Amino acid sequence: MIQITVNVNGEDFDVDVMPELTLLDLLRELGFHSVKKGCGEGDCGACGVILDGIYCKSCLVLAMQADGRSVLTVESMGNVDEPHPLQKAFVDEGAVQCGYCIPSMLLAADALLSENEDPTDDEIKEALDGNLCRCTGYVKQINAVKKAAKVLREEENDNE
Amino acid sequence: MINVEEYVRPQNLAEALEHLGDSGSVAIAGGTSLALSRNPAWTKVVDLSDIEEIDGITEDGDKLHLGAMVTMSDILRYPGNIPCSIVAAAKSVSSTPIRNMATVGGSMVRGVYWSDLIVALLALDAQVELATADETRVISSSELYATHPSKVLKQGEIITGVTVDMFKFRTHFIKLARTKVDYAIMSTCASIQISDGSIEQARITIGGAVNLATRLVEVEEMLAGQMPDGELFKAAGVKAGNVASFRSDFRVNSEYQKSVTEKLVARALENAFANCRCDEKGSAE
Ligand SMILES: Cc1cc2nc3c(=O)[nH]c(=O)nc-3n(C[C@H](O)[C@H](O)[C@H](O)COP(=O)(O)OP(=O)(O)OC[C@H]3O[C@@H](n4cnc5c(N)ncnc54)[C@H](O)[C@@H]3O)c2cc1C
Numbered sequence: 055m056i057q058i059t060v061n062v063n064g065e066d067f068d069v070d071v072m073p074e075l076t077l078l079d080l081l082r083e084l085g086f087h088s089v090k091k092g093c094g095e096g097d098c099g100a101c102g103v104i105l106d107g108i109y110c111k112s113c114l115v116l117a118m119q120a121d122g123r124s125v126l127t128v129e130s131m132g133n134v135d136e137p138h139p140l141q142k143a144f145v146d147e148g149a150v151q152c153g154y155c156i157p158s159m160l161l162a163a164d165a166l167l168s169e170n171e172d173p174t175d176d177e178i179k180e181a182l183d184g185n186l187c188r189c190t191g192y193v194k195q196i197n198a199v200k201k202a203a204k205v206l207r208e209e210e211n212d213n214e
Numbered sequence: 215m216i217n218v219e220e221y222v223r224p225q226n227l228a229e230a231l232e233h234l235g236d237s238g239s240v241a242i243a244g245g246t247s248l249a250l251s252r253n254p255a256w257t258k259v260v261d262l263s264d265i266e267e268i269d270g271i272t273e274d275g276d277k278l279h280l281g282a283m284v285t286m287s288d289i290l291r292y293p294g295n296i297p298c299s300i301v302a303a304a305k306s307v308s309s310t311p312i313r314n315m316a317t318v319g320g321s322m323v324r325g326v327y328w329s330d331l332i333v334a335l336l337a338l339d340a341q342v343e344l345a346t347a348d349e350t351r352v353i354s355s356s357e358l359y360a361t362h363p364s365k366v367l368k369q370g371e372i373i374t375g376v377t378v379d380m381f382k383f384r385t386h387f388i389k390l391a392r393t394k395v396d397y398a399i400m401s402t403c404a405s406i407q408i409s410d411g412s413i414e415q416a417r418i419t420i421g422g423a424v425n426l427a428t429r430l431v432e433v434e435e436m437l438a439g440q441m442p443d444g445e446l447f448k449a450a451g452v453k454a455g456n457v458a459s460f461r462s463d464f465r466v467n468s469e470y471q472k473s474v475t476e477k478l479v480a481r482a483l484e485n486a487f488a489n490c491r492c493d494e495k496g497s498a499e
């Protein structure tokens with residue numbers, strides 16, 4: 055067992071982990087069920103999280119590698135009562151069906167918009183290229199990201 | 215990772231090399247291949263991710279240095295000059311989250327047949343910097359890939375970085391895959407140094423369709439001293455198809471690998487000659 059402290063969405067967790075435990079499995083054990091396990095080997099993208107500011111696949115990160123680091127899951131973005139503009143746009147555009155791929159896809163989109171406030175279609179496709187969706191096809195998410203980007207830009211202008 | 219008892223994340227290189235000298239120690243970089251390893255031999259994991267000395271991209275005159283911990287995404291974000299074949303290779307690695315994680319050092323040492331970066335680095339005569347707790351040395355990438363890199367690295371030795379010439383070669387990388395995020399069916403990189411209108415020297419590499427990225431020295435020799443033109447490039451492609459030892463796998467047979475090699479080696483040469491210079495960012499096909 056290896057002792058680690060990991061910060062998830064602002065809260066510290068002190069846990070003892072098996073060396074082979076992945077960050078994905080740890081997060082799910084801690085109750086963050088929005089982080090999904092699809093393939094467990096880096097292909098599907100359902101397990102994406104933001105680790106110290108970088109969007110990555112948590113099935114390819116060992117829990118112990120997250121010691122002293124901070125993780126953001128989709129819960130950090132918003133909730134049903136106060137959805138993030140990306141969450142709202144995904145619903146409004148019909149980009150969500152079963153929802154299995156969505157938490158990770160939202161984080162991928164959020165990572166993109168934090169670097170690029172007005173991405174092109176190609177830039178959005180590239181940012182979401184690690185996320186498989188078996189339900190909706192790959193068009194509505196692109197519209198949703200563009201819509202959310204616009205909302206966020208307008209919010210920013212209003213704040214200035 | 216099943217028998218690991220200790221995990222350390224040293225803040226400097228000397229400390230990391232000290233840890234790596236212990237038997238049972240293994241270095242972890244991006245973790246994209248190591249995290250899922252069940253090798254029972256590992257008892258200590260040494261995480262390289264906080265060591266600034268082996269991170270970052272720097273320029274020194276006409277040399278470009280990539281630290282071992284530079285990720286594929288770092289390469290794509292770098293605003294300065296990078297040979298366009300390196301950019302194209304980094305861009306063609308899997309998907310954004312994998313590119314955010316996978317490092318130069320990890321990709322070079324893992325040495326899988328689908329590795330894109332190695333194909334580009336070998337074709338630029340990259341010089342590889344290695345270190346153990348006791349010594350540092352520099353070897354050529356050709357030496358690193360003469361056999362598998364795991365056989366070349368000594369116990370406790372890591373790659374600290376690689377250096378390439380920025381402007382010596384015109385260079386072009388091509389990857390053929392079923393989708394943009396899939397492994398290479400075949401990849402190739404052509405680099406040519408032109409002087410007085412003729413090819414002074416060439417480097418031709420292929421990956422994906424062979425067990426480990428390799429230079430095709432016979433093709434390089436055939437190109438040296440020649441005037442560059444379409445016929446020559448076509449003949450070089452045919453030669454590449456004849457001299458490479460294809461791996462044939464469940465996706466494609468060697469006949470197919472040979473035929474795409476002929477075409478793509480010729481195309482990489484044409485594109486390298488026509489346009490690819492370091493100050494023009496390339497893109498993967
Ligand atoms: C789903 C998926 C798809 C992929 N597709 C592609 C692709 O299309 N093209 C491609 O090129 N790559 C691809 N990769 C990445 C590739 O397969 C390797 O996983 C990756 O290059 C390893 O880099 P890393 O930094 O994650 O290394 P790690 O997993 O951290 O380490 C790999 C090995 O290298 C050793 N190591 C790491 N750094 C050093 C160092 N500095 N010195 C000495 N030893 C070191 C480790 O001990 C380990 O043995 C893909 C990976 C995944 C998971």
Ligand code: FES
Binds near residue numbers: 093112
């Ligand atoms: S679970 Fe499929 S990529 Fe991580």
Ligand code: FES
Binds near residue numbers: 156
């Ligand atoms: S909404 Fe079902 S997998 Fe994407």
